[in-house]
Amino acid sequence: MSDTGNPPMVFPHAARTLTAVTVDSYNEELREGEGFVGDRASGRAFRKILDRCRAQLEENGIEDPLGDLASRSISKSKLEKILNGKDPLAAGVVHTAIEEFGQELAEVIRRFLEVDAWRNTERIVVGGGLSASHIGELAMGRAAVLLADVSPVKLVPIGNHPDEAGLMGAVQLAPSWVLAGHDAVLAADIGGTNMRAGLIRFKVKDAEATKAEVVKRVHWRHADDKPSRDEAVERLVAMLREMADHADVEKLKLAPFVGLACPGLIDEHGTIQRGGQNLPGNWEGEGFNLAQIVAQKLGRIGGHEPAVVMHNDAVVQGLSEVPNMRDIENWAVLTIGTGLGNAHFVNRRPAEEDEEEKGKKAKKKEKEKGKDRDKD
DSSP: OOOOOOOOOOOOOOOOOOOOEEEESSSSEETTTTTTTGGGSSHHHHHHHHHHHHHHHHTTTHHHTTTEEEHHHHSHHHHHHHHSSSOOOHHHHHHHHHHHHHHHHHHHHHTTTTTGGGOOOEEEESSSGGGGHHHHHHHHHHHHHHHTTTTOEEEEEOOOOOHHHHHHHHGSSSHHHHTTTTEEEEEEEEEEOOOOEEEEEEEEEEEEEEEEEEEEEEEEHHHHHOOHHHHHHHHHHHOOOOOOOOHHHTTTTTTEEEEESSSEEEEEEEEESSTTEEEESSSTTTTTHHHHHHHHHHHHBBOOOEEEEEEEEHHHHHHHHHHOOOOOOOEEEEEEEESSEEEEEEEEEHHHHHHHHHHHHHHHHHHOOOOOHHHH
């Protein structure tokens, strides 16, 4: 890393107040015994449930219809083929696992709805890798049925593929004045298994980013390569540079802004305080600042030092849904991946419009009072 000093911090990382929403809760770690409530509805949890269903058959002397392959090694697409296949026993095993996982998901959501910030939640977006599969959709549907008796909250699948949503939401991290006059930004989504970088095109309307779309993205499954932390960062920067080069090819004007989505709790200085244990190497603590390193290594964008801003990955994935949540005020996101990510949002725009409307009504009343005084 070149010793050029740290670039100036233009915006705080993991900001709670953004242009379109207030992030009033994220990375909630609800305790349950020695673990966390969210562990019951993660991708790992589904595989454990599937293991248990298979073991029950063997305990009763019934041959496992899924064979010798470990549950964690069976892809979601393979499980979907089994679910829709001609072997009723194999399909029954997968269906039973989905049913149990749906029950766990419903209980986890019920526990989240007891958190103060979540009490008025009107809608929950379900994202993450599992949500992009038919298995995830069925589990979400089962959870919605179970929750109907205890809460009016609605569960909806994320509108874009989770791999793209985790990049698209980065547009919402930038103030509209930074985006004005530009066509696109760079974004990265860093997870415990995969790393993605993307070129995100957007429009700005009424001082708010709208119509974000992924022009191009690149993917690296770093869990297969087992890189060191420095190697992972170098690869991340190279992926971002590739996306910047593609912006030139597409003749898109890049804003000097990069949004990074990362697991865990992040402070305003860009330090991952906790929750980064699945990343390659040690990414937590004050001795490592990913945003500063990326800014230094990436170099200038359009002649300007880039503002590199980090936020929690569930927050960023949820932010991709901002344009679809304008009809309500309180909403949340749950991302079912290796773990269970979570974030809760309150829309700012409707509240601001309400205040503006209240101001207009107050002025109107004052005018009416003035007219009455004149009559007197």
